[in-house]
Amino acid sequence: MSLYDKFLNGSVVALSRIITHIEDRGDGFQELLSRLYRKTNGIYRIGLTGPPGGGKSSLVNRLGGLLVDQGHKVAIVCVDPSSPFTGGALLGDRLRMQDIPQDKGVFIRSMGSRGSSGGLALATSNVTVALDAFGFDTIIIETVGVGQMELDIIDACDTVVVVLVPESGDAIQALKAGLMEIADVFAVNKADRSGSEQMVYDLKSAMNMKAVKAAWEVPVVPTEAVNNKNVDQLLVEIQNHQNYLETSGHLKYRRGHQLKRKVEQVIERLIKGELSSTILTDTILDEVAAKIMTGEDDPFSAGQKLYMRFKQKS
Ligand SMILES: Nc1nc2c(ncn2[C@@H]2O[C@H](COP(=O)(O)OP(=O)(O)O)[C@@H](O)[C@H]2O)c(=O)[nH]1
Ligand SMILES: [Mg+2]
Known part of the structure; x- marks a missing residue:
């Protein structure tokens, strides 16, 4: 039986191997993704983001358990751009997630920077395609909310939960990182600590100050x-948002936006690959830089010339 057939038969081992193959962009992975894409059912994507240490993994663990109890088939993907590790969940996360019993069928996968340089967002959404095709109906994606790359990943989710903690400056940091704009739901975790009521109040006030009132509060x-x-x-509010998306027609709009981004990313990645195998090789770039240093050339015309060479080849 082929790996793909085993996958279709529900083998989790085959799923893991297929995900690794996609992450490594192994032979024929594009064709594989096309095939998988045709098997997808529109998995519901919940994204959790926020500063490190806020309790995202702990919340994901609890949410995963609750969703399974509701009868959902749940997959969890932890994305850590700073980690070189890919594969099984990181040790710390695994410990925090240990009270999701394995027999509950929650699939946990972590993704690091390995094998997806410059394309972690694309890699994450590709993995989502495999999970969707496998039959999961809900995916929870956890990523640290600090940079553009993480925002790109979260941009591909249907419901975005921003996790903050009642610590001075956390709300301001979230504001700076652009997390306020993308939140569909806020969780003020570690509410056992002092200052949480104030934080909830501050966030609510900040949301009320928005110039344009959105239909979703x-x-x-x-x-x-x-x-x-x-x-x-928290899960009630997440699912309220899901209902809102479905009844208001926003889900279709969001998915359309996501698909446009996805096609863009696929093309960008293809062009990038072609560039680095034709004109952006180390040898060529070394040569050009040397010429610029001796005054024989300048970066602008050198770039233009290389670009023309690339266009003639393609
Ligand atoms: N006091 C308190 N600690 C928490 C709470 N939730 C999580 N933690 C702890 O905060 C630390 C970081 O949690 P983790 O889930 O790894 O955060 P992440 O980095 O956002 O994924 C761990 O030691 C957790 O046990 C909470 O509600 N209250
Ligand atoms: Mg975590």
């Missing part, structure tokens, strides 16, 4: 992931 939910307090309420 962003809820702010205090949670205690460690004590499993109010995480069910």
